[in-house]
Amino acid sequence: MHTIELVHVTKRFGKVVAVDDLSLTIERGNFLTLLGPSGCGKTTVLRMLAGLEEPDAGDILIDGKPVFSAQEGIFVPPAKRNLGLVFQSYALWPHMTVYQNVAFGLEMAKQPKQEIQQRIGGILKDLQIGEMGQRYPQEMSGGQQQRVALARMLAPKPGIFLLDEPLSNLDARLRVDMRSELKRLHRDTGATTLYVTHDQLEALTMSTHIVVMKEGRVQQHASPAQVYRTPANLFVADFIGSPKINLLDATATLGEGGTHLKFATFEIARVLTRASGAVVAGIRPEDIRISPEPDPNGIEFKVYSVLPAGSEIVINAHRGATSVVIRETRDIQLEMDSVIWLQFDSKKINLYDKQTGSLIAAAKN
């Protein structure tokens, strides 16, 4: 249960700047997810916090005490930072049994054998692998290995959890199950958690805070809902959400009752967010309403593809060169190449500066 601070941290690998002057605070007990495409520096941040990499500049503080400082030459070794780490590959030692794997950290801390036995028995039981102590990791399924990796992290009772894409090697169903277990684990232990992933769904579903990263820099630091509803720039908007957000170029003019947006092939009036000039409009696929019947308030589009996915249907529709994606939760029948009428929710459109890509005006939610 610690507060973690990274202050102006920079890390270079040769000429590549992996993390660029990054400052970040994780309040005690928070579950913060670093989200971004591969190569954005998120794993490097985690590894620097763990003490597996040394930053080139900056400070890292845990509870206000520096565990790393470039200025003062401080470096606290990983084992003294009171943290646990689950690797993407799990990194279970193949020559040790499950029990030996989990006991390793306690053994290093020279805990009495009896206590180790008790502690591990409890953890393995909690994680539903109580009977598997004498097995070797190779003899277990991916999901069970994942639990062993968690058990190994939990055994020394660390105050900080570091999780590096822990679910990426699991199949889709197991991943969903593990999400809720991890969330529960965080709540039960209250440990400050840093979670690294490129999977936005994991980030949105589990975290209390999300930090979206790109090229070693923070793009947005906000709650999951904020990141989804009001992405701070086009990169975040484009990265978060599945199906993807519609980003359409428009010319905005301030007019009566709101902003008037002129797109290449159609127009939307009375948008509540205010801006003028060359903009990019961000419209979530669920904020577009479909009508199969002619609708005087709608704009005519032609159905390009229909992708039913059980609980929802994803429709790609074209109007000239303009293409939009719509997410429809009603059960409607649509044929490819048929004509539909779309209504854009004028209250939920975010406008971005076309030049800089940053948010000009956020829709009120």
Add this chain to the structure above:
Amino acid sequence: MMTAVAFPVSFAPTARRAWRKLTRPHVVLGLVLLGLLFYLVMIPLFIMIQTTITWQVEDQRLVRGVVPGEFTLFHWDRVFNSIISQAMLWTPLQNTLVTSIGISFFALSIGSLLAWLVVRSDLPGKGYISSIAIIPYMMPSWTLSLAWIVVFKNQRIGGSMGFFEALTGIAVPDWLSYGPVPIIITLSLHYYAFAFLLVSGALQSLDARLEESGEILGASRWQVLTRITFPLVIPAVLSAFILTFSRAMGSFGTPAFLGNPVRYYVLSTSLYNNIQSRLQADGFVIGLAMIAIAIVTIYINQRVIGVRKSFATLTGKGFTSTPVRLRAFRYPIFIIVITFLTIAVFAPLLFLGYESLMLKKNSYDLSNLSLHYWIGESNPKIADGIGGVLRESQTWASTWNSVALAVVTGVITSLLGIFLGYAIVKGRGTALSKFVEQVAFLPYLMPSIAFGAIYLGMFAQPMGPIPALYGTFWLLVLVSVAKHLPYSSRSGTAAVMQVGSELEEAAIIGGASWLTRFRRIIMPLTTAGLVSGFLLTFITTMRELSLIVLLVTPATRTLSTLNFRYSEQGYHQPGNALAILLIVIVLFSEWFVRRLRGAQIGKGLGA
């Protein structure tokens, strides 16, 4: 604390940082190893060069009034540009190139063909064939030459007739008895196994889907072979050619046995002769010439492979594919392969065995057979009193020396290999790592015989903390360990590479010190590599001749050098008995270790 104003305030933190970087385990290890390598490799190389450009004490016999230790180009001039250059350098050089290219060509043709048959075709009994096919690699390369002499020697040069002449009555011409032809044949029959191991490794890691894609697109089996398979394995084949070439060039026993009687010298035997006649500096010039040739071949190898190495498909894991059907040729080819293996593997042993049972040299009559050279009591009338090898205390002393040398060298080498691998892999990208890797590779370029000669001079007197080692067992260990560095660092690097860095990091997080990590994580996970490395070193050290032939004394004599001495002095029967004893020990140990740990010598080959 901060009393001195000369340092900027930020000095202490910077120093702490630098110190931390310097004391990281792989850096410390790299520096320690570099020191060791410097001692075992760089200093010898330096001494070798220095010897060639200074007057030696021995030169006082040749030139009046020279001061030993002063600079001179006399030796280079003598080797490269004098009346004796032709005999000392140019002819042996030419002979070396002729035999080495011949050997590489035949060894590779046979080895590749066999590899393809075993890996890709439906040849019957493939498993047995491949385990038999690598046996020659485990036998000393010179055993085949001894067997050749048994069969093809003629009376004019060999002093007595061989099997062939005794059976057929046809006098064997000199060119078939001795010289380049038998050297090429016998060494090809030895080195094909090396090529076989390299090429079959490449074929096994070839992704079968690449071939199947070709088939689906309508290519015939033959087209697949020539247009897809062959281009993909070409880098491995070329690399095998060059590795075979550089090994053949450095071989000593065979050219000595088969070349010396007809004054057919190659560079390695010429070097040996020079050193035996106390012309060490001249010998070293020849050694440097051999190093130069080795560097050129390695350079060609890297150029050729460097361009083509990027076939990612060759690094994949093993794939299974439908074997190519040989149809009507299946059994004819099988018979040819079996015949070949019989000639290459079993026949030599049989002939060596038969001759070791012949009481008198000339008579191939069954009545001449006796176990005298195996178990007979010493009799001054027979072979100057050499008794049966199983009775001679010399045999057991040298067997003990051989095994002890091979085990000690194997253990040290494989451990050192893991340390080297760790320093190289963990420091990847740093100058230190690259430097360690390159220096560890240097002994590969140095001809064994020259390497032995340097150690002879170097450790005759105390060197730094090391006492004079001449005549001791430890000198043999030292030279064997040094000579094996290239292999051990390669197999160690491969072994450490297989251990993901996260496995060690997980232990760092757990609070394990470096020693604990090494003992509990790295070592157990590299056991397979360690055992393979041990096995390879064990086998090559057991049969080693050229490296230690100059360094052994009667007290430290090994099986291979005792055999060399017997054969050199014409005691063929006990020599052959020793060769068989040596082969039996090697094969048994290989089988034993393999049974014990499932290691394979191909894995430690590091080519």
